[in-house]
Amino acid sequence: MKKDITLSSFETEDGYTGTVELACECPICGTTLVPEVLSSVSLNETTESDDEYENKAFLINYCSKCDECFLSRHIYNSRKDIYSFHSSAPVKSNNQYFSENIQKLSPDFVSVYNDSLCAEKSGLLSICGMGYRKSLEFLIKDYALYLNPSEKERIIKSTLSSCINQFIKDERLRTLATASTWIGNDETHYVKKHPDYGIEDQKIFINAFVTFIDSELAYFQAKDLTSISRN
Numbered sequence: 001m002k003k004d005i006t007l008s009s010f011e012t013e014d015g016y017t018g019t020v021e022l023a024c025e026c027p028i029c030g031t032t033l034v035p036e037v038l039s040s041v042s043l044n045e046t047t048e049s050d051d052e053y054e055n056k057a058f059l060i061n062y063c064s065k066c067d068e069c070f071l072s073r074h075i076y077n078s079r080k081d082i083y084s085f086h087s088s089a090p091v092k093s094n095n096q097y098f099s100e101n102i103q104k105l106s107p108d109f110v111s112v113y114n115d116s117l118c119a120e121k122s123g124l125l126s127i128c129g130m131g132y133r134k135s136l137e138f139l140i141k142d143y144a145l146y147l148n149p150s151e152k153e154r155i156i157k158s159t160l161s162s163c164i165n166q167f168i169k170d171e172r173l174r175t176l177a178t179a180s181t182w183i184g185n186d187e188t189h190y191v192k193k194h195p196d197y198g199i200e201d202q203k204i205f206i207n208a209f210v211t212f213i214d215s216e217l218a219y220f221q222a223k224d225l226t227s228i229s230r231n
């Protein structure tokens with residue numbers, strides 16, 4: 001997206017309006033966005049030939065999805081009279097984005113899942129399955145705690161499988177949780193009981209589980225709202 005914004009010249013400190021092609025994705029959370037520009041500065045830099053100048057702009061952008069700021073770099077294109085988008089930083093978009101509800105429900109799940117994803121993308125395939133298994137344990141226990149706040153002690157002390165059996169009532173959720181736990185256990189133990197399934201299946205099951213919980217949390221919110229309206 002192009003936008004006319006006020007750029008402050010680094011050399012002269014004068015302000016002027018320039019057309020800038022904004023970043024279309026947050027490099028931190030990977031969300032597609034139109035960023036809110038918090039600050040912008042342009043500077044002229046001598047190129048290698050020493051007799052030409054490269055005019056650049058740097059923007060500080062705010063992403064409302066992850067509540068973080070990132071820097072973007074734009075190069076002036078004199079033919080089009082626009083600062084074309086070049087790059088943005090810091091790049092952390094290896095992370096998978098989870099909804100605000102999931103982030104609130106289980107921040108440890110989000111953190112451990114993304115650590116595992118990072119391990120997987122770094123080629124550490126022998127350990128990421130264990131990480132996904134650990135992330136799932138946080139998600140299931142935090143979800144069970146959310147549904148049964150008075151059972152805190154039992155939930156914390158229970159094994160993952162007994163937590164699933166005792167506290168997850170929905171059959172579909174229980175199946176997804178059990179299947180991803182089994183694959184996770186295979187990734188942890190010496191002998192694989194389900195050799196036809198691997199990390200990709202485990203991630204599919206975990207993400208389906210997340211989608212179910214997400215819609216259930218949205219349903220609870222809607223239920224709260226409608227019960228307030230009725231009163």
Ligand SMILES: [Zn+2]
Pocket residue numbers: 026027028029030031063064065066067068
């Ligand atoms: Zn973001």
